[in-house]
Amino acid sequence: MKETLINKAKEVLEANFQDGGFTIPSQGLYPFQWKWDSGFIAIGLSYYNIENAKLEVKTLLDAQWENGFIPHIVFHNENDTYFPGADFHKSELHPLSSKRYKSTGMTQPPVMGFVLKEMYRIAEDKEAMLEFIQDHIDKVYHNHVYFYANRDPHNEGLVYIYHNWESGTDNSPVWDDIWKTMNPPEYTFERKDTTHVDASQRPSKREYDHYLHIIEIAKEHQYNDGKIAELSPFLVQDPLFNAMLIKSNEALLELYELIGGNGAKKLFLTQWQKRSIEAFNNKLFNEELGAYVHYDLRNERQICHVSSSSFSPLFANIPNQERAKILVKTMLEKFGGEDKYLCASFDPTNNRFNPRKYWRGPVWINMNWMLYYGLKNYGFTDVAERIKKDSIELIERDGFFEYFDCRKDNGEPLRTGYGGDNFSWSAALLIDLLNN
Secondary structure, three states: OHHHHHHHHHHHHHHHEEOOOEEOOEOOOEOOEEHHHHHHHHHHHOOOOHHHHHHHHHHHHHOOOOOOOOOOEEEOOOOOOOOOOHHHHOHHHOOOOOOOOEEOOOOOOOOHHHHHHHHHHHOOOHHHHHHHHHHHHHHHHHHHHHHHHHOOOOOOOOOOEOOHHHHOOOOOHHHHHHHOOOOOOOOOOOOOHHHOOOHHHOOOHHHHHHHHHHHHHHHHOOOOHHHHHHHOOOOEEOHHHHHHHHHHHHHHHHHHHHHOOOHHHHHHHHHHHHHHHHHHHHHOEEOOOOEEOEEEOOOOEEEOOOEHHHHHHHHHOOOOHHHHHHHHHHHHHHHOOOOEOOOEOEOOOOOOOOOOOOOOOOEOHHHHHHHHHHHHHOOOHHHHHHHHHHHHHHHHHHOOOOEEOOEOOOOOOOOOOEOOOOOHHHHHHHHHHHHO
16 A cells, blocks of 8 residues: 555656656646745655755745845746736735746745755755755755845744745635735736636635735735835734744754754854744744644734644754643644544534635645654654644545545545645655655
8 A cells, every 4th residue: 555655646747747857737727837836846756866865955046135135936937827827916026036937936844954955854864965955054044044134024033924825724714814905906817727627616706806816916015024014904923834933944054954054043043043932932832722822923912713824843853741741632622523634624512614715625635745744753652643644644535635525435436646746745755754
């Protein structure tokens, strides 16, 4: 079973690998290179094609802007099957954007630091891998410098996202509270995603109006971070995004230690790491919910909902053991019923929960992968093994999809996964889980 699944996963990744040296997430639905997708994909590729894994990372980092920013989509090719594309985003409005690649003016969770560390762990030829890391690590470091210099208005070690797409959890119910504070225009546009995927599994037209409106504000000010911080109606300190930054800080410190030297960079990362973890624990934990939550920086308040992002700090060594125990208790009470697979992307006990709709309830393999390692790290081996087992079972039964119904019995006689089929990070991270 294990070998068969791994071979199928390899087939998915090979079919999605492009001539330009990158892997698309899924045929048709996502025809370009996505930032955090490429990171997770590189981990899976490292087990059997280390050169493609390196190429995946190199190609993404080649699109870095002069200020250290790495965009969430790189438009390597012309393709009209995706909206909004390069012509809408107009990354060239920013004076320091890449002159070589068209992209978005948004980013995604900063996973590349820990991805490089994972690639080193997996690589058989450690010396060659360390050489590759040495050639590319400074780009990742400068991405972190960009965040602390441009996305942390209070200098507290917590960076903001200015668009829900930057979170990676695109249409999470967490954002509903922010949409209530906005009244964007009705935009006229042609959706492309719903030609590939059932509309009931995707964000609504009105949600897209909000998404486009935020981008229009950023474009109006040439993607200037200062202006965005001043004017964007969406300004959020996201636990998942900040946990990924903290995890990647930790990885960069370990890798610079292996490389040697780089004292000033290590000092910078160490100082911000301490400040970030302290602010994270003080500002983003909600005692009543027993979980970390998002913070609405525009309206200066916590957004009091529990999602899979609430548990991501386990992956980044942020909570102490006592608080980690509280997180696991919350996870099992709200998400861990015997009739459910772990871990739904949004609180199944909440009336906003939707088990079929993107980030409003389905299980995502990338989140489960992070939670598996985080739970193991804190000694919660039984829950970690359950998450791993659930992830493998979902893919084995429902296919290599983008996301999955968390209900063990969802009433569908011919059960399948949801969203994009032959989805790259589901395949890549399954390879890692099966090899662990």
